Amino acid sequence: MLAMQMKLQVFVPRNETQLLRFLSARKEDVAIIAGGTNLLPLVRTRKNSFSWLADASHLSNLRYVRRRNGKIEIGALARIRDLRNNTLTKAGYASFAQVADSFGSTAIANVATVGGNIAVAASTSDLLPALLSVDANVLLKSYQKEREMKVENFLVGQGQTRRQAGEMIAGVSFDIPGTRSISSFRKIGRRTSTFLAVVSVAIFLGYDRNKTITQIGVAFNEIKHSTPGRARNVESYLAGRVLNDRVIGEAVDRLKLDLPIALGTEAREDYWNRASRNLLREQLQLCKSKMSG
Amino acid sequence: MRLVFTVNKRKRVCRIKGQETLLEVLRDTLGLKGAKRGCETGDCGACAVIVNGLLVNSCLMLAIQARGSKVTTIEGVGSAKHLHPIQSAFVREGAIQCGYCTPAMVLAAKNLLDNQDNPTDDEIRKQMSGILCRCTGYNSITRAVKSVSKKSVKN
Numbered sequence: 001m002l003a004m005q006m007k008l009q010v011f012v013p014r015n016e017t018q019l020l021r022f023l024s025a026r027k028e029d030v031a032i033i034a035g036g037t038n039l040l041p042l043v044r045t046r047k048n049s050f051s052w053l054a055d056a057s058h059l060s061n062l063r064y065v066r067r068r069n070g071k072i073e074i075g076a077l078a079r080i081r082d083l084r085n086n087t088l089t090k091a092g093y094a095s096f097a098q099v100a101d102s103f104g105s106t107a108i109a110n111v112a113t114v115g116g117n118i119a120v121a122a123s124t125s126d127l128l129p130a131l132l133s134v135d136a137n138v139l140l141k142s143y144q145k146e147r148e149m150k151v152e153n154f155l156v157g158q159g160q161t162r163r164q165a166g167e168m169i170a171g172v173s174f175d176i177p178g179t180r181s182i183s184s185f186r187k188i189g190r191r192t193s194t195f196l197a198v199v200s201v202a203i204f205l206g207y208d209r210n211k212t213i214t215q216i217g218v219a220f221n222e223i224k225h226s227t228p229g230r231a232r233n234v235e236s237y238l239a240g241r242v243l244n245d246r247v248i249g250e251a252v253d254r255l256k257l258d259l260p261i262a263l264g265t266e267a268r269e270d271y272w273n274r275a276s277r278n279l280l281r282e283q284l285q286l287c288k289s290k291m292s293g
Numbered sequence: 294m295r296l297v298f299t300v301n302k303r304k305r306v307c308r309i310k311g312q313e314t315l316l317e318v319l320r321d322t323l324g325l326k327g328a329k330r331g332c333e334t335g336d337c338g339a340c341a342v343i344v345n346g347l348l349v350n351s352c353l354m355l356a357i358q359a360r361g362s363k364v365t366t367i368e369g370v371g372s373a374k375h376l377h378p379i380q381s382a383f384v385r386e387g388a389i390q391c392g393y394c395t396p397a398m399v400l401a402a403k404n405l406l407d408n409q410d411n412p413t414d415d416e417i418r419k420q421m422s423g424i425l426c427r428c429t430g431y432n433s434i435t436r437a438v439k440s441v442s443k444k445s446v447k448n
Contacts, residue, residue: 010294010311010357036353039312042332053311057358105403105423108335110347111354 008015009042011054017143020168022054022142027165032056035112037104038120062115062170066090072175076115080104080127083114091176095130095183095202101209102126102187112242115169118151121228123221128155128228129202130185136174142167157228180216181206182287186279197221199275203283211242211291220276223258233257234280243288247280252281298359300325301369309356316340318359327367327396331425338424341397342366348404348423365433367396370403372383378441379403387439390428397424402438411442 011030013019023030030052033039042048062077065087072091074083083100102107103126109222117127118138123254138154140147140163151172154162173275177183187200199221208214216235223229233254241247255277296307298413300323302408307322317327330367331339333352341354343365371377376384389395405412405420412420417438418431426434 008312010355012357033355033358036355036358037350040353043312044333053355055358055445104335105338105350106420107338107341107348107350107423108353111349184413253309253366 007051009052011052013054013056013059016059016141017047019054019056019059020143020166022196024166030054032115032119032168033114035079037112038113038116044153056168057111064171067124067176070176072176073171073173074114075171076113076118076169078114078117080109080112080114080117087127090213092179092181093134093177093183094203095133096127098185099126099130099202102185104108105206115135117171118154118172119157119161119163121155121157123158123226124196125221125228126185126187126197126200129219129221130183130198131174132230133171133183133204133217134174134177135217136172138139139170139174141170146170148173152230155227155229160227162240165270177204177215178206180208182290184283184286186283187221188275188279198256199279200285201279201285205238205287207291212236212244213241218280220258222272229258231255231280232259243291248281248284248288251284252277255280294357296356296360298361299363299410301364301366307356310361311355313356314352315342315344315349315354315356315359315364318441319351320355323355325366325368329393331393336425337394337395337428338397338401341424342394343400343404346404346407348401348420351421357395364432365400367399370399377403381440382437383434386433388430388437390426390430394424394426395412396424398434402434402441405438406442412438414439417442 010157013022020031029050031050033055034052034057059077061158063073064075065078065082066073080100080103088096136151137148138151183204185202189195189196189198202219204217205213207213216238218231218234221228236250237254238251294309294311296309307318309318314448316328319328328342328351331337335350335353337369340350341348344362371380379399383389401421401424413418414435415419417435
C-alpha cells in the first residue's frame with residue numbers, strides 16, 4: 001500500500017505556471033506524477049527521495065501531437081495511446097505507432113505519458129530508441145527559463161538525465177521527414193505481449209531517388225551505460241550506401257563496434273548481442289523491401 | 294483531501310489521503326471489493342477498472358487523479374439477478390475458475406466491446422493480455438468475449 005509512505009503529500013496545481021512555481025520552490029523534494037505507471041511502484045518500494053508528488057495529469061495544454069513549423073511536436077503529457085493517431089504515421093513516422101502498439105497493456109498505454117517514459121531514462125523505455133533514431137530534441141521548462149537539447153545528450157545513464165532540480169520535461173520535437181523515408185521499431189522480451197523490452201531497435205532512414213541513404217538513425221534500448229543510445233558505427237557505415245544484403249550484413253557486423261556494454265553477466269551479454277544483431281538485420285531487411293516496394 | 298467523483302453512476306464524496314490509490318479508495322473506503330489487489334506494479338491487471346471510458350489499473354492511479362471522473366467497477370456491470378451478457382458468456386463458456394481475475398477480465402471485455410462491435414481473436418487477446426489468469430483460462434475467455442461480440446453489450 002502507498003499508505004506506508006506516511007510523509008508523502010500530493011499537490012494539485014491549477015495550471016502549468018503554478019506547477020513550475022511549485023517545482024522551483026521544492027526542487028528535489030518533488031516528483032511530477034501523470035501516468036504513474038513507473039512512479040507509483042517506485043514509491044511503493046520506498047525507493048524515492050522526495051516527499052511531494054505534483055499531479056500534472058490534468059494539464060491538457062501539455063497533451064498534444066501536432067505539426068508546427070516543419071516539426072512534429074509531442075507534449076510531455078501525451079499518452080502513449082495518443083501516438084497511435086495518424087499525425088505521426090501520416091508524417092512518415094510509423095515507428096511511433098509501432099511503439100504504441102507494443103507498449104505494455106491497454107491499461108498502461110492509456111495512462112503512461114511521453115514525458116514519463118523519457119524521464120525514467122531506462123532501457124525498458126520503448127519511446128527513447130524511437131526518439132533517438134529521429135534525432136529528437138527534448139524541451140525542458142523551469143519557472144525561470146526554457147531550454148532545449150538533443151535527447152541523446154539528455155540521457156546520462158540508467159535512470160539519470162540532465163534534467164535539473166525545478167525543471168520539467170515539457171515535450172519533444174523532431175523534423176518532419178521527406179517523402180522518401182522509412183521508420184521502424186521492434187522489440188523482443190519475455191512475454192509475447194504486455195512486456196518490457198529486453199532488446200529493442202528503432203530505425204529512421206531517408207534516401208534519395210537512387211535509394212542511397214541520406215539520413216540514418218539506428219538506436220537501441222541499451223548501447224552504453226545500460227541506457228538507450230545510437231549505434232553510431234552502424235549509422236556511419238550505412239550513410240551514403242544503398243541497402244542490399246551485403247551492406248546489411250556488414251552493418252550488422254559493425255554493431256559490435258558500438259559495444260561493449262556492461263550488462264552484468266556473460267549469458268545476458270551473449271543473448272543481447274545475438275538478439276540485437278538479429279533485430280537489426282530483420283529491420284534493415286524490412287526497410288530494404290519497403291524501399292523496393 | 295476531498296474527492297468528488299462518480300462511481301457506477303452514483304456521485305461519491307470521500308475524504309482521502311493524498312497518497313491513496315484509486316484501488317484503495319474503491320476497496321477500503323467505498324467497500325467495492327471487485328477490483329482486486331495483485332502485483333501493484335501494473336503487471337497482473339487484477340485491479341483494472343474503467344475511468345472515463347478507458348481501462349486503467351486502479352493500483353497505479355492516485356485516487357485524487359480520479360476527481361470529477363466517471364468510474365465503472367464490476368459492481369456497476371450487471372447484477373446477481375441479471376448478469377451482463379459478458380458475464381453470462383463467461384459462465385456459459387466456463388471462462389471462470391478461481392475468479393480473481395474475472396472482474397478485470399469482464400471490464401476489459403466490456404471496454405473493448407463498447408468501442409468495437411466485432412473484434413478479431415487477436416484484438417481480444419491483445420486487450421485481455423494485460424490481465425493475468427493463473428488458472429490459464431485464456432482460450433475460454435477469448436471464446437466468451439467472441440460469443441457476445443455481435444450482440445449489444447453497451448449497458
